[in-house]
Amino acid sequence: MRPIRAACLGTATALVTLLACAPGAAAATHTDAVHAKSGHHVITLIGHLVQQSRFPVNPGGGPAQGDRTVVRSLLFDKDDKFQVGETDGTCTTTTVENGGAEECVVTYKLPGGQLSVQGLVFGILTGGLPTIPPPSFDNAITGGTGDFREARGQVHADTIGTGKRRFTIDLHR
Template identity: 75%
Template sequence: MNINLRSHTMRPIRAACLGTATALVALLACAPVAGAAMDTDSAHAKGGDRVITLIGHLAQQSRFPVNPNGPAAQGDRTVVRSILKDQNDENVVGETGGFCTTTTVENRGAEECVVTYNLPGGQLTVQGMVFRILNEEGGVAIPPPSFDNAITGGTGVFDRARGSVHADTIGSGIRRFTIDLDR
């Protein structure tokens, strides 16, 4: 089974509505992961890997700036929650929850993000950097940049999971996640 997940990228705390998504949240919905989307032809899939493609819809986002009413700063934090649907964007299959912390505002900024994907049968934990989170004026980059983060573990059917998650913005508050699980 190949899993492709693309989440909302969390932005600096002052940043805008698409967080690099993904934090720890309880599983919302129902459809089995097998029905979520098997994408064995994905450019991100390697031989024998499981790839799952999901569509994430930003549900909640809270920003905690270091300098309220000021420019983006190191230490800004964003907390997000997204609803995950199958690759056809029809059936709810889970949710994500996570947070990002701005690590630099130089060179258009960067964030360190930690996210949990709650799916039928278990959870996946993901962590990594998102670069170019700010536009040239220092505001949030619109659309948010794509990113690749590492799968650091999991529970249930995802116990000892390894691999990566690639995320692309495909609409306002919407990301495609491609989860590539190494076997």
């Protein structure tokens, strides 16, 4: 494995991604589903980063286009008490200028199926180093399996502590 360096901070401390539940799965996972209209749910989950590896293009050098971060997080209910799933994902640096950007692809494993999320995260670098805390972001729900096979919507992520993010999932079916 190449040495880890201060490259782009993966957005998938999420994760990710990331993060939705069908009506039946919402109760089973202790999430808070708000029914604004039929087929629309807002779910809040807390992600705890448990593994993160960085694969720099230029080991020992500054951030570069193509740097990759691989992450795994555990997902908990909105009260951060019950584990309800996990995320796995990768982020690739696409831009190092003007605060940098990463393209992230994250999969959320939840009761009833998986949810896929993808998008750009901007402002990942400050002065050539990872932005601490990582910036908030919005990514698209691109699909899913099982109960989430028709999932669409978006995920908003906010950093709420070291290695900890709040995910607000706006899910449409």
